[in-house]
Every structure is written in structure tokens, then in C-alpha cells.
Amino acid sequence: xxxxxxxxxxxxxxxxxxxxxxxxxxxxxxxxxxxxxxxxxxxxxxxxxxxxxxxxxxxxxxxxxxxxxxxxxxxxxxxxxxxxxxxxxxxxxxxxxxxxxxxxxxxxxxxxxxxxxxxxxxxxxxxxxxxxxxxxxxxxxxxxxxxxxxxxxxxxxxxxxxxxxxxxxxxxxxxxxxxxxxxxxxxxxxxxxxxxxxxxxxxxxxxxxxx
Ligand code: GAR
Numbered sequence: 001x002x003x004x005x006x007x008x009x010x011x012x013x014x015x016x017x018x019x020x021x022x023x024x025x026x027x028x029x030x031x032x033x034x035x036x037x038x039x040x041x042x043x044x045x046x047x048x049x050x051x052x053x054x055x056x057x058x059x060x061x062x063x064x065x066x067x068x069x070x071x072x073x074x075x076x077x078x079x080x081x082x083x084x085x086x087x088x089x090x091x092x093x094x095x096x097x098x099x100x101x102x103x104x105x106x107x108x109x110x111x112x113x114x115x116x117x118x119x120x121x122x123x124x125x126x127x128x129x130x131x132x133x134x135x136x137x138x139x140x141x142x143x144x145x146x147x148x149x150x151x152x153x154x155x156x157x158x159x160x161x162x163x164x165x166x167x168x169x170x171x172x173x174x175x176x177x178x179x180x181x182x183x184x185x186x187x188x189x190x191x192x193x194x195x196x197x198x199x200x201x202x203x204x205x206x207x208x209x210x211x
Contacts, residue, residue, distance in 0.1 A: 008088040008196045009038040010188075013095040018049015019177065020093035020114055020184050025056055027185030034192050039085045041078070043097055059085070065097060075103040082107075088196070091188065092146065101148040111146040112191060114184050116176050118142060118158055123151035128169040128176065139163050139172060141180045143187035157187035 010028070012021045021040060028037045040053035043065045050060050061081050068074035074097075082090065092113040104111060117127035119142040131139045140160040145153035159179040163172060 008035040008192060009086055010035050010089050010091055011039040011041055011082055011085065011087040012037060012053075012091045012093050014040060014042050014047050014049045014093050015044050015096040016047050016049065016094050018047060018052060018093065020180055021049045022052055023181035023184055024091060024093065024188065025053065025058065027188070029056075034189065034196070035089070039082070039087060041081065043074075043095070049094075061085075071097075071100050072102055075100060079103060079106060089192075091184070093184070098150060099146065104146055104148050107146075109145070109195070112156060112188070113144060113146050113151075113153075114180055114187075115142045115144065115151050116173070116180065118160060119144060119151055119155060126169075128173045131163065132167060132169060132172060137163050139176060141176050141183055143184055143191075156191055157183060159183040 010024075012018075012024055014021050018040075025037050027033055028035060037058055039059050039061060040049065041061045041063065042050055043063055045062050045064055047062075050062070053060050063074065063077050063081065065071075065074045068077065088110060090107055090111045092111070095113075099111075115123075115127075117123070117131065118138070118140040121136075122130050128139070138160050139162075140158055142158045143156045144151070145156065147153040159182065161172075161175045161179050167175075
């Protein structure tokens with residue numbers, strides 16, 4: 001059943017601790033937030049974020065990818081659960097499975113991701129280590145649309161953080177993660193304003209993307 005408020009219904013997909021998921025849940029708990037988090041779904045039964053979602057009365061689902069013989073049958077199960085829950089928009093938040101063009105095409109324009117680097121720099125994994133090895137002075141994070149090419153979709157919003165003299169991958173990663181937690185809710189609101197009819201419900205004075 002769709003919600004009585006008729007707000008867009010969001011699913012957050014996670015694979016681990018879910019700190020970005022938590023930031024989104026906290027933002028969406030504000031009365032003026034123009035969407036509701038209707039489902040948290042993990043491909044890993046042990047994902048830490050599941051417990052937090054459950055404690056906030058958000059329905060959770062686990063679809064363990066190891067139970068499926070290939071990516072597409074896994075994604076068919078994923079797709080079915082998302083449709084049953086009447087999901088309008090998917091936020092990937094540390095979901096560490098590459099999705100196939102089949103799934104991405106089905107959810108085109110309704111599938112966004114957060115990546116721990118200033119795309120198009122540092123696509124893929126180990127972004128903080130690579131940024132340090134290159135000696136860049138600015139690093140950050142990006143919320144972007146998901147397209148079949150990994151980490152290549154149109155950018156919705158970015159936040160930059162300085163790279164400091166004695167940074168390690170851990171200290172830099174922690175600074176980027178703190179920026180992610182601010183960026184994702186703001187980028188999601190920006191996306192919702194642009195793509196859903198929420199003009200009545202959103203705050204016209206809210207400042208978007210001011211990380
Ligand atoms: C975050 O840093 C996110 O940007 C990254 O995984 C971490 C998940 O942390 N995602 C990717 O690298 C996707 N390619 P979280 O589970 O605490 O949100």
C-alpha cells in the first residue's frame with residue numbers, strides 16, 4: 001500500500017554499516033522532508049545498518065546474492081521486492097554489488113548512488129589511497145545517477161574536502177565520510193525537487209548543497 005501522505009517512496013540499498021543510510025533516515029524523519037524511507041534492503045544478512053533501520057521501524061529485507069546463480073537472477077529478486085514495496089526511487093548507500101544494465105535500465109532516472117571521490121576522478125575502489133598517492137589537495141564525494149558504466153552517471157551534487165599534510169587513507173576517509181553524511185540528504189532533496197511534484201511539501205527557503 002502506498003503511504004497516506006503520497007510522498008515518493010525510497011528504498012536504501014546497503015551492504016554494510018550503513019552510516020549514509022542513517023544520515024538519510026535522520027533527514028527523512030524531519031517533518032518537511034519530501035519523501036519517506038519505505039525500505040532498507042541489504043545483499044548481506046550481517047549488514048550492520050539493518051539493525052538501525054529496524055530500530056527506526058523501517059521495513060528491511062535481505063536478499064543474499066550468494067543464494068543466486070548469477071547477477072541477473074539476484075537482480076530479478078531485488079526488482080520484485082522493490083516493486084512489491086511500491087518503491088519510486090532507489091538510493092544506493094554503500095551497496096557493493098555492481099548492477100547489470102538490465103536492472104539499471106529498469107530503474108533509469110530513479111537510481112542514485114554516493115561515491116567517495118570527486119567524480120569523474122577516482123571511479124571504483126580505494127579512492128582515498130589513490131587520491132593520496134597522486135598528491136591531490138582536494139578530495140571529496142559525489143552523488144550521481146547510476147548508468148551502466150560504473151561511476152559515470154550524471155552528477156547531482158558534490159562536496160569537497162581538503163587533503164591535509166599528514167593524512168592517511170583513514171583520516172582522509174573519515175573526513176570524506178562526514179561530508180557524505182551531509183551531502184547525501186541535500187542531494188536527495190535536490191533530486192526530489194527536480195523529479196517529483198513536491199513543491200507543496202518542501203521548504204522554499206531551504207538551502208541546498210551547502211556542505
Ligand atoms: C561510503 O563511503 C560510500 O561512499 C562507499 O562505501 C561507503 C559506505 O559506508 N560507496 C562506494 O564505495 C560505492 N562504490 P556506509 O555503509 O557507512 O554508508
